[in-house]
Amino acid sequence: xxxxxxxxxxDLWVSxxxxxxxxxxxxxxxxxxENKDSxxxxxxxxxxxxxxIEIELNKDNLTIASKEEKKAENKEExxxxxxxxxxxxxxxxxxxxxxxxxxxxxxxxNGVLIINMNKKEIExxxxxxxxAG
Numbered sequence: 275x276x277x278x279x280x281x282x283x284x285d286l287w288v289s290x291x292x293x294x295x296x297x298x299x300x301x302x303x304x305x306x307x308e309n310k311d312s313x314x315x316x317x318x319x320x321x322x323x324x325x326x327i328e329i330e331l332n333k334d335n336l337t338i339a340s341k342e343e344k345k346a347e348n349k350e351e352x353x354x355x356x357x358x359x360x361x362x363x364x365x366x367x368x369x370x371x372x373x374x375x376x377x378x379x380x381x382x383x384n385g386v387l388i389i390n391m392n393k394k395e396i397e398x399x400x401x402x403x404x405x406a407g
Contacts, residue, residue, distance in 0.1 A: 301364075302317050303318045312391060314389070315387075315391070316389075322340060322385065326341075334371075337365070373394070374393065
């Protein structure tokens with residue numbers, strides 16, 4: 275039994291690419307903050323530039339995507355260890371009703387995408403008086 279456990283443990287550490295192949299790629303990590311006037315979305319995108327990122331707003335859906343171009347591999351080199359994974363992603367967020375979509379601004383710095391969204395007044399429900407007929 276111990277040999278089996280040691281074998282599994284060693285395989286994962288000796289061949290890190292086995293771990294990458296076993297587990298599916300996960301989307302970039304995101305934090306969303308709110309204050310009284312705005313929302314801020316921060317997404318970690320290490321190794322990418324602003325030219326690699328597409329942001330689209332469709333009604334109340336904000337989509338952030340990136341397509342990774344396939345780079346020609348150098349045939350004289352081979353990976354001994356490869357832990358970094360670069361692949362396509364597509365994240366969609368449904369925005370709250372109080373986001374002023376005209377105010378959305380995106381900034382990219384040090385591998386972090388920051389999207390600022392101001393809040394707007396939302397129309398309060400109205401009471402409708404019934405008139406006796």
